[in-house]
Amino acid sequence: MTDFQLPLPDADALAHSARLDALIDAQIAAADGAAIPFSRFMELALYAPGLGYYSAGASKFGEAGDFVTAPELGPVFAACVAESVAPVLQQIGPQARLLELGGGTGAFAETALKRLLEFDALPDRYAILEPSAELRERQRERLSRRLVPPLFDLVEWLDTPFTDDWYGVLFANEVIDALPTPRFAIEAGEVYEEHVAIEQGQRRRVLRPADAFLTNAVRHIERKLGHSLPDGYRSEVLPQLPYWIQAVAGGLQRGAMLFVDYGHPRAEYYQPDRSDGTLRAYYRHRMHADPLLWPGLQDITASVDFTALAEAGVAAGFDFAGYCNQANFLLGNGLAGVLQRIEKIGDEAERQRRGNEVKRLTLPSEMGERFQVIGFEKDVEFGAAFLAGDLSYRL
Numbered sequence: 001m002t003d004f005q006l007p008l009p010d011a012d013a014l015a016h017s018a019r020l021d022a023l024i025d026a027q028i029a030a031a032d033g034a035a036i037p038f039s040r041f042m043e044l045a046l047y048a049p050g051l052g053y054y055s056a057g058a059s060k061f062g063e064a065g066d067f068v069t070a071p072e073l074g075p076v077f078a079a080c081v082a083e084s085v086a087p088v089l090q091q092i093g094p095q096a097r098l099l100e101l102g103g104g105t106g107a108f109a110e111t112a113l114k115r116l117l118e119f120d121a122l123p124d125r126y127a128i129l130e131p132s133a134e135l136r137e138r139q140r141e142r143l144s145r146r147l148v149p150p151l152f153d154l155v156e157w158l159d160t161p162f163t164d165d166w167y168g169v170l171f172a173n174e175v176i177d178a179l180p181t182p183r184f185a186i187e188a189g190e191v192y193e194e195h196v197a198i199e200q201g202q203r204r205r206v207l208r209p210a211d212a213f214l215t216n217a218v219r220h221i222e223r224k225l226g227h228s229l230p231d232g233y234r235s236e237v238l239p240q241l242p243y244w245i246q247a248v249a250g251g252l253q254r255g256a257m258l259f260v261d262y263g264h265p266r267a268e269y270y271q272p273d274r275s276d277g278t279l280r281a282y283y284r285h286r287m288h289a290d291p292l293l294w295p296g297l298q299d300i301t302a303s304v305d306f307t308a309l310a311e312a313g314v315a316a317g318f319d320f321a322g323y324c325n326q327a328n329f330l331l332g333n334g335l336a337g338v339l340q341r342i343e344k345i346g347d348e349a350e351r352q353r354r355g356n357e358v359k360r361l362t363l364p365s366e367m368g369e370r371f372q373v374i375g376f377e378k379d380v381e382f383g384a385a386f387l388a389g390d391l392s393y394r395l
Contacts, residue, residue, distance in 0.1 A: 007284050035196060052296055081112065081258070086116060087381070090119075095167050161250040172257075172261075188231060249318075256318075258375050260372070262370045266305050268394075322392060325373070327363075335358070
């Protein structure tokens with residue numbers, strides 16, 4: 001359990017979690033060795049149809065939810081991202097598409113489309129790949145109210161990535177951190193995988209020998225680090241990341257991919273003092289270390305290994321375009337102009353609110369350094385998107 005007091009969910013929320021509990025327990029009971037890989041538990045907890053955290057209807061974003069993402073703070077983040085991808089869309093021309101993975105409340109799409117219109121860089125289609133039916137409706141309602149019809153008519157919702165050959169931009173903010181991740185452990189020099197079992201009526205995280213797929217992924221980390229990980233070391237790795245990138249990009253023949261998330265280069269991710277990995281849970285804006293608590297009611301997440309992401313993007317046939325922290329990315333993509341516009345706002349309260357938004361996005365103690373941005377390109381050029389504060393040497 002947690003080492004501090006969390007606010008208790010209400011009765012309806014607990015009943016919802018109990019239904020997901022029953023599904024998870026049934027899968028554990030039916031599994032070989034009466035245990036499922038932690039990655040499978042995480043997949044069910046987050047994405048089980050109608051029950052998982054991201055597929056059910058609970059509020060997640062904003063002050064009333066469990067966490068706040070950059071687009072939900074205000075328009076600054078999306079405006080700068082739109083400025084970074086506008087040259088790519090302009091190079092591609094009328095057939096360009098923009099695919100957003102996970103649309104949140106629709107805040108990003110709203111600002112991005114308005115900003116791309118100003119740049120004369122509107123895509124032919126703006127697609128949102130969204131697993132939650134409830135969030136789709138929230139996005140649809142918001143965008144139908146806040147976008148003029150010609151802009152709203154560009155928006156569509158997908159159940160799967162594009163299945164045809166396409167040209168454009170793939171964008172994902174805080175998506176990879178929520179991919180169901182295997183957890184590994186080193187014991188007597190061997191690689192084990194963390195599983196979830198039921199012992200004495202309670203779910204517990206236990207170790208089982210890792211299969212060849214996970215073992216090879218851990219040995220790859222060790223080879224690149226230049227040393228073995230010590231006994232007792234536990235962390236996460238996404239051996240499926242190259243396949244995931246290829247799946248979500250689909251038939252992207254010409255264009256760019258842009259990912260924003262929190263994480264580290266490999267050498268920092270697997271530091272000796274980070275000996276229990278980066279896994280954590282979020283509930284009502286409180287971070288804690290019990291991912292097994294209240295399935296379906298809390299977010300479960302792990303930081304991103306940006307070196308592995310760079311390898312996966314290149315393996316998918318893209319050129320590496322750049323890597324920097326979020327603060328420098330925003331500075332390099334129009335933040336100065338945003339600040340000038342903020343200074344001209346007549347309403348003092350609104351000017352203060354926007355100023356605070358910029359601080360949360362850029363200060364090292366907030367999102368500025370914790371969040372990283374990485375880009376890939378194929379037969380296009382991002383241009384100046386990554387010129388400010390390039391950190392690719394750390395990968």
